[in-house]
Amino acid sequence: MKIFLLVVIFVFEGIVTTLFAQPAGFPIPAVTPNQLFYLQRTPNTNTIVYELNMVNGKLDSENPIQIFWLRYQEKGQKEELTYIQRKFAYGIKYRKIKENQYELSFVSYKKYKMYLQLAGDGKFKVYTSINNKMAVLNKIFLEINGGAFWTPNIEFVEIIGKDPLSNELVKERIKI
Secondary structure (H helix, E strand, O other), rough: OOOHHHHHHHHHHHHHHHHHHOOOOOOOOOOOOOEEEEEEEOEEEEEEEEOOOOEOEEOOOOOEEEEEEEOOOOEEEEEEEOOOHHHHHHOEEEEEEEEOOEEEEOEEEEEEEEEEEEEOOOOEEEEEOOOOEEHHHHEEEEOOOOOOOEEEEEEEEOOOOEEEOOOOEEEEEEEE
């Protein structure tokens, strides 16, 4: 019976690890205190990080999220997004709902809603729908296969986060 349980645990662990595995060759950015989530996409490993924009220990209500590249394809250096990237691709639009709560959307896809809010643990987190349930967003991965600069061919989007009640990883793959 013990051997059977160990086999089941190892098989289940392998399935979970595969389900939530980092795509081959993509680094996981070091977690910082203000990091909210990150976005990775093919065709390279450069990563876009979204973090709280704190001023004197308080959230900047005029610009609550700071966005930057980690340029892993070069020297791993941190770089600001270009104007075009901020305004047409990876930037975030936000609307203050009430104190410590904002509705967010990507400038390139306004239908996808996220919510920055103060959680029960006193930390700001981004919540979004994953498998039709609200979850804390950790990562977004875009699989891009060709296309053009202004119109990339996005095959699918993976949204990965944690269930706020159980703290279990949740994942949804959306075909585009």
